[in-house]
Amino acid sequence: MCLGIPGEVVEIHPEQPDLAKVNVSGVKRLINIGLLSDDPPKPGEWVLIHVGFALSKIDEAEAAAAMAFLEGIGQAYEDEIAALRGSLIE
Amino acid sequence: MRFVDEFRDADKAHALAAKIAALCEPGRSYKFMEVCGGHTHTIYKHGLEDYLPEAITLVHGPGCPVCVIPMGRVDDAMHLASRPDVIMTSFGDMMRVPGSQGSFFDAKAAGTDIRMVYSPLDSLKIARQNPDRQVVFMAIGFETTAPSTAMTMLRAFSEGLTNFSVFCNHVTIIPAIKAILDSPDLRLDGFIGPGHVSTVIGCRPYEFIARDYRKPVVVAGFEPLDILQSIYMLMLQLSSGRSEIENQYSRVVPWDGNVVALKAIGETMELRPYFEWRGLGFISHSALRVREKYAAMDAERLFSVPGVRVADPKACQCGEVLKGVLKPWECKVFGTACTPETPIGTCMVSPEGACAAYYNYGRMNRNRVAEAVVQAARP
Numbered sequence: 001m002c003l004g005i006p007g008e009v010v011e012i013h014p015e016q017p018d019l020a021k022v023n024v025s026g027v028k029r030l031i032n033i034g035l036l037s038d039d040p041p042k043p044g045e046w047v048l049i050h051v052g053f054a055l056s057k058i059d060e061a062e063a064a065a066a067m068a069f070l071e072g073i074g075q076a077y078e079d080e081i082a083a084l085r086g087s088l089i090e
Numbered sequence: 091m092r093f094v095d096e097f098r099d100a101d102k103a104h105a106l107a108a109k110i111a112a113l114c115e116p117g118r119s120y121k122f123m124e125v126c127g128g129h130t131h132t133i134y135k136h137g138l139e140d141y142l143p144e145a146i147t148l149v150h151g152p153g154c155p156v157c158v159i160p161m162g163r164v165d166d167a168m169h170l171a172s173r174p175d176v177i178m179t180s181f182g183d184m185m186r187v188p189g190s191q192g193s194f195f196d197a198k199a200a201g202t203d204i205r206m207v208y209s210p211l212d213s214l215k216i217a218r219q220n221p222d223r224q225v226v227f228m229a230i231g232f233e234t235t236a237p238s239t240a241m242t243m244l245r246a247f248s249e250g251l252t253n254f255s256v257f258c259n260h261v262t263i264i265p266a267i268k269a270i271l272d273s274p275d276l277r278l279d280g281f282i283g284p285g286h287v288s289t290v291i292g293c294r295p296y297e298f299i300a301r302d303y304r305k306p307v308v309v310a311g312f313e314p315l316d317i318l319q320s321i322y323m324l325m326l327q328l329s330s331g332r333s334e335i336e337n338q339y340s341r342v343v344p345w346d347g348n349v350v351a352l353k354a355i356g357e358t359m360e361l362r363p364y365f366e367w368r369g370l371g372f373i374s375h376s377a378l379r380v381r382e383k384y385a386a387m388d389a390e391r392l393f394s395v396p397g398v399r400v401a402d403p404k405a406c407q408c409g410e411v412l413k414g415v416l417k418p419w420e421c422k423v424f425g426t427a428c429t430p431e432t433p434i435g436t437c438m439v440s441p442e443g444a445c446a447a448y449y450n451y452g453r454m455n456r457n458r459v460a461e462a463v464v465q466a467a468r469p
Contacts, residue, residue, distance in 0.1 A: 003286060052208060055289050086206075090215060
């Protein structure tokens, strides 16, 4: 889907600063933060993630609202999380 | 606690709806188009049209990048996938899109090596792990997704990978909106602008709509109150004779968009002179292809594709639904021959399609309204 999903940055990859470990609804995965190179996110900040890339930074309140919205969508969101779970970006 | 939140939201929704209704000129009707699959979901799920006065109708436009891929292009992709040296990789929502010979899902079931990926970066990993095979990534999506394909290509380029390529079907939202504005079928009063596409392209690309067509645009968030507020902002503009671009979703969408993303797209891709859109026909400068510099990663240059135009099935009215001329339930095969389990066209296959959204929510709303009527009638 064209939607971004919110995720919390847990840590930046020590060897590859373009990658960050994020927590999306309990699923922890590496994603690429290269699109935010002008103002990279730090651990604890929230980002909008789309197909393995962070598109923009968002605040925690917006992240919570986005999550509630996505959970309301049901199947499409579950499919997205399942796909993220199957992702092994390195 | 959630119940209280919902109740408060309903109060605010009613208050906004009243303000909207107060701005309606007697005897005038209003039509606003939204192009974003996420907005369609919110509208149908919360029955937002029920909050609005009869004078206002909401129309869903061509915001589903999967839905607008013509059958011929799906056939081209299937042709690539059927090559024994190719591993085709694709997002999940492409898997069930019907071409003239079935879908990726059908081909996979028959033994073709097609793998679902979450990200183009997963596709890159498959290429690294399979140096003796050619890995093709089926790149679809609007400008929300194009930066990810671009960044992946740049990464492949810097790694010197020689077995990764992209079958580029990225489309751009602005020409589609312009085609709708130029079409005599539809008279629109304004637009509810897409949410996440705008985080990439920003708000400036919509300026031509206000300047040249004198229609207001409000870029909206995804909550029901966001959409109602955006409609209120549209009505305010109309009632004061303004036509401007406004950003109701400024907490997420930057006015200038994401410059890094736009640069990555610009570096790796360029606009095609024209591209065929399901339902809208050929639109000039509406889709992206891989630039000459990255030709070694362009699946269309590396392999030959049939490039045959395939007409949609006769029963399919996706074209009119995508243009907003027909509502999903007005399509002759909606819910009967065409359902999510047995889709005829992409509006039903894709979770972003108007038909899939209505099928999942619209009928629930009708039941909810019926129940409310019954409840109200009880002594």
